[in-house]
Amino acid sequence: MGGYGTQGCPSPRYRTGGVIGISARTTRGLTISGLVALCMFTALALALGYANKARCTGPLYDEWGRSEPAYQERAYGDVCYSDIQNLWIGRDIDRHVFPYVNGGIAADGTLYGGVVEYPVLTGVLIWLGAMFAHTDAGFLAASALLMTPFGLAVAWWLGRLSGWRALLWALSPPLVLYAFHNWDLPVVACAAGAVFVVHRWTSASLRRRATAAAVLFGLGFALKLYPALFVLPLALYVLTEGRGEARRFDVRGALQVVGAAVGTAVLANLPFMLAGFGGWLASFDFQSRRQVDISTNSVWYWGFRHWTDSEGFQSAMGVVSPLLILLSFAVACAVGWLRYERAGTYPWIQVSAAMLCGFLLLHKVHSPQYTLWLLPFFVLVSVRWGWIVAYLVADVAMGISIFRWFYLNMSGLPGGIHDGFTAQALMIGVWGRAALLVGLFVAFLAARSTVDDLGPGGPSGAARALPDLADHDVPISTPGNGDQRGRSRWAR
Template identity: 50%
Template sequence: MPATWSTRIGRPRVGEVTLVVLTSLLLTVFALAWAFRVKEVCGGAPFDEWGRSSIFPAGPPRALIPCYSDIMRLWIGRDVDRHVFPYIHGGINEQGDLFGGVVEYPVLSGMLLWLGAIGAHTDVQFLQHSALILAPFALATTALLAVMTRWWVLLWAATPPLVLYAFHNWELPVVFTSVAAVAVMAYGGSVDPRTGGRRMSLRRTAIIAAVLLGVGFSLKLYPGFFVLPLALYVLTGGQSLRARRALDWVGAAWVAGTATVVVIATQAPFMIAGYDGWKAALDFQGRREADLTTNSVWYWGLRLLTGGETDTYHSLVGVLSPLLVAAGFAVAVWLGWRVYQRDGVFPWLGVAAAMLCAFMVFHKVHSPQYTLWILPFFVMLRVRWWIIAAYLLTDVLLDISIFRLMGYMHHPASAPWQDSVGVSVSVWVHAAILVALIVGFVRMPIREPLASYLTTSVAPRGPLTRLADADDADARAWVGTPTLVRGDVTLRPLRTSDAGALAKLVPASDLSLYAWTGPIPQTPEDATRWITTALSTPTRVPFAVLHDGEFVGTTSLYDVDASNRTLAVGFTFYGRAAMGTVVNPTSKLLLLEHAFDTCGAVRVVWHTHEGNSRSRAAIAKLGAEFEGLLRKHRRFGDGWRTTAQFAMTDDDWPGHRARLLERAAR
């Protein structure tokens, strides 16, 4: 069989998921390289006796993106530069300063600091080593988001936060654990091709996710909050939309218990080996005050009402902050439970995102890099574009303003007014969005294909894949747009420039000859619309029929079905002069040779009105067999047409080809 067109059916192509993953990973690599460069310029030679850069933290003057980095800052002051193993030998002094390897982060983040310091002798080397540790977490997060949300991953990989904060602090590992927990839930809930059901039971999937969330708690706390909505999701039976069963208290207990065991397992060695050092990190956070460095609504709101950082201010923050965080958690869970009662599914992912919003807005510390925490939820949930844009734009403004303003901490009166305004506006825009999202996240649908994975459904094909499918389904992908010639008869692709000739083909005086044919174009405008419709129909390939170079009619291949290798011949009409001549048999010979011999068709069909005896006789004369009447098969005028159907198969074709050749020769 000739391979001109038929071999294109089912041709292999690179999967869209692979394209998305590779594209987003390349963008992530670019963002990480940029992020490293932004922070690296904070330091450099000469270094003092402790390895501190002489230009830290100012960096180069007039830098658009502030170079300040918490990673480089902690090289001095926590005995990181002395390579002291974290927590075991340290504590906190009366002034609230940590020493002996103790850092203000949970134990696993402290271990990452210690690992990053191995082999480093300057703050720049410490940044370099830390970047090598952190970068794989960013890449892994990108890959997971790409698989779960396809092109929406670009919100993570190609927006400013990754550049601003990838190497600002130790956020990337904790972000990875929360995203990985969602990915585990998606994998466990996705369709097993062998059974058609879930790949893993809901309990087992949630328990594995709880392990990741427990690890995340020991990195930066917040993933531990997500255990509650996950346990409630298991308690209520997950995505099962059957009649409500008894609540699964055992499964929920397993989820909560697993996360608790993981947290204890990661914390206990440090508690036992150096309780004072382990507790010192907690004491530091307890003593921390909502000052300029915290960027919180407390500093930029309540402080102004209490006359500054007074005892009253700090006391109110100490009470109101935990109360409002707890209240935000309660509201998120309550709203999620209402959704469960209405829809039968507890929206654990939306509730987890809402709880994160409550923590971010009401906690007394709101560091700019926390944007990396919420950004994956912008990717996974259907957040309106203008909310995302407002949040990210003000985040850039906050990052630029706050670190400039912090340079004037000891001389606030000399700080440029625009930096104060920039921080204040950014903090309050973020706060307004986060408060709105406490309610909004719970009701937001999940993006595809993540939504299908979680519901044990087959995910919809991606946009590029759908475009490729449409291209493959197009008639031209199989039969092409050939120019076919035999003798003085030519079939070439129909063009809009044929509109004038088509309009003149059948004069009004001859319309009675075409009573069984569809509307015949009579004006150039009608002819242009007719041709445009023919060309834009995916399953049709229209031809102009030329005799001795003159336009004498039109015909089409239509209902082209490449997968079943079948097509129809129709939409044929000629001018009066071509009727009864060699034109029609030659045209049909050319089309049938192309269909059977070139494209490998197995079946060619003809349709005509049941009352069109002239057309039925012409089709039968070609050798096609009458197969029956199709009632109400096509619209015809103001009503419906009963169609007479004829067909010829590839088995019939060799016997009829010789007869057609003889007719064409005459």
């Protein structure tokens, strides 16, 4: 009734996050055969994703290795566009120039000398994918081959964390649509791997696990920036776990998490800063110069597109968007703190998910493949299925219709809201997705994590791991001692 069994041990209602050193009772996800099946489903989705993008390649190529005929019309009209194939020309990728070192940004915002508009580790990944390629088709194939292991790793880790719910990753339409749209699978792997380390590296202390996860977040920052958002919730999780009977805040552990993330990001960027500071800075300069326009596909464009030609509007967006994003982060962390005070555990995964929703909604750029960032949280957090299905439907509507709409405009064909279903589907996708991100922000913060629902036998959840008392030193009551100090800490 109050969270304790009759033998003085925590009942199955107790949370299992932060478990260390109890290998015999550690939570587990799928069996090996289940994980293999999950990875096979993921491999199938990745193969379909590659086949979809490869429809835009060949059959002929021009002198620069660009697919012919009518590459751009096919990319939009057949909905097989990918940034990977598109950026083969225009960033010196086709010339196999090592990124950043000898490049920069021109006064008109054009990148040159091998600079790409992505953080350094993604730039290196792009360079590796192009190393032996001589056409955009070869570049797409090599890039897909490089990124496939990361997509499979995400499936494996999510299966270990949340069981068959990981099918939301393996069989989701966004994985087919966006797996090879851009270079996002490696950064998603960093984020998923960090959660796995925190909750499944059972032989290490919480501080050590969180520090290792922070290193992965730092690497993620050097790939696509967004995992840096999750450092603060993780630090608060470590801070509130504390040590000793007095339950003092673990300030040192929290600072260690932040330091590990920052240090890793600096170490990843430092060689490029030293080798070519101007080229390294150019990628950040490029992003800071981006204006709200059709290429950004954000609510700011679709809601205020009649004002996007105004310099005043663009300047205002450079201030309003970041401030609102920071406000959403503050709200998410504050709600997480209220949950901590009520339940005794800081819900860092749920807070991270909500922060990502705030970022996706309010940032001035919302590329289609960003849905891949959100998918793992549909697995890791137990939000209602209606939210997930609705979001995936809205995302598919947007992800397909946006390119068809580009095609109509390029071809001079009618593309207004009253001219056909393309524009209507696009608006359903854009505004449906925006409304759902608002709802998901709230839903994530109110939900529980699925990570620790699984017992050691698999997805039945019949058994739970016990908290490690050596790490947490929380008194557990028995029928004889009457000590109830552990109740608010461990009861859900």
